[in-house]
Amino acid sequence: MKKLRIAIQKSGRLNEESIKILKDCGISIDNGKDQLKASARNFPMEVFYLRNGDIPQYLKDGVVDIAVIGENILKEKGDNITVAEKLGFSKCRVSLAVPKTNIYTDIKDLEGKRIATSYPNTLRAYLSDKGVKAELHIINGSVEIAPNIGLADAICDIVSSGSTLFKNNLTEVEIMLRSEAVLAVSPSIEAEQKKILEDLRFRIKSVLVARKSKYILMNAPNDKLEDIIKILPGMRSPTVLPLAEEGWSSVHTVINKDKFWEVINELKKAGAEGILVCPIEKMVL
Template sequence: MSILKIAIQKSGRLYEESLQLLKDSGISVYNGNDQLKVTASNFPLEVYFLRNSDIPQYLIDGVVDIAIMGDNLLVEKGQGIQVAEKLGFSKCKVSVAVPKAFDYKSLNDLNGLRVATSYPKTVIDFFTSKGMTVDIHQISGSVEIAPNIGLSDAIVDIVSSGSTLFKNGLKEVEVILKSEAVLAVSPQISSESKALLSKLQFRIQSVLRSKKSKYILMNVPNDKIDEISNILPVLKSPTVMPLAEEGWSSVHSVIDEDTFWDVIDQLKEAGAEGILVCPIEKMVL
């Protein structure tokens, strides 16, 4: 029987969220013994727990079929690897940072200077596109310490909250790219594995849609139902059920998280009362 092979980060910021996504997609993966390869109990999926920087090569070589990884790593090492789905979590930036005492006015201030980074290709491509050259010092970890020990004048690294930069006396001055977790696909994936990927992706999409939406119920005067229905950004049309009180109905629909408060304000102004909002576990189209 065919089995789909997926790589995820064995530790760090992507590990927990990747496992949670699989769990939310109805896939049981138990790794209580910290194994490097585990088979799901209820889906034809084999999970490889790998060092983050090694994942692109595993995809390129066809050792795994898919992976959950940051798209910043694809920019650095993922030539030929396609993105099947943006996952919306583990958002961060790849940014240029300099010591707080650096009198930074523009990117040109870094021309010819030393830059420490774990992303040499990304840095070279960025500065080259600006017509500039920098002296790259490649570091595997703890990039933030490089200016303090005299190894570099600036760094390029992942920035989430910025607290690590602050603790090391650095300030963010330029954003090279924005990143988030993605579902990446090996260029060597077989047709059998593609069929399994399609099933997995269907589940993942249902989970992602639910996280971006809310289920909403409200009491509406019958003469306001059409007006309320025109406000609601529904999948097809709202569900309308009569209430025990004559002249009123209960209207049910789905609302986008991003526009939630704007829509709520419009519904109240149109006459909706007793508005109840509920989370959605899955949303299957």
């Protein structure tokens, strides 16, 4: 049986999260320190540890079948590569930034200016769409220093927290692209590997849904049960079980973690007591 070949970042911000999501999917990888290729012991998969910027070409060439990679890299280098799943981690944005001392009103202010970037293709497409012509200086790494040394009037780079921009007296003025880690698929993936990929996607979806959810249990007086159930945004309907104490029931359901505190406050006001919150490891829909 052929194995599904997956590329992940050799080191950096995507590496740990990529390994974690595979582990959460129940996939154990036998790899030692500094290995560039490893096998999973309980799933038909080979893992390739590659430089982030090289991964799109490996996908195009069919050296690997799938990869965990940032959308920003795919947009820059990944023509004709499809995205199977958005993974929800390593979120960032590709933005334009200018020195804080500059007066900036809109994108037209960059007409004829010098922009330093590691994302020339993304930047060219954005400027073309806005009808702006600028001079691009392509830099690999430390883009944010360019305005301070007189090399550029602005920069285009990835931004996560914005602290690097702040340290270099730059301010973000245009968000060109919002990015997160995705599961990308080679255009030349074969049928046998596609079947394995579908199994992997099933596992990943179960993990991602669980990460966004919380399982809650609470005690509810029966005379307030109807009002409490109306508050719950459960998957279908909550589970309601009678308690040993007459007039009370136990209510079980799943809620979205983003609405957690809002829902909990409403439940308390409606009369729910003894609310217990549990993490969910997997959720199969």
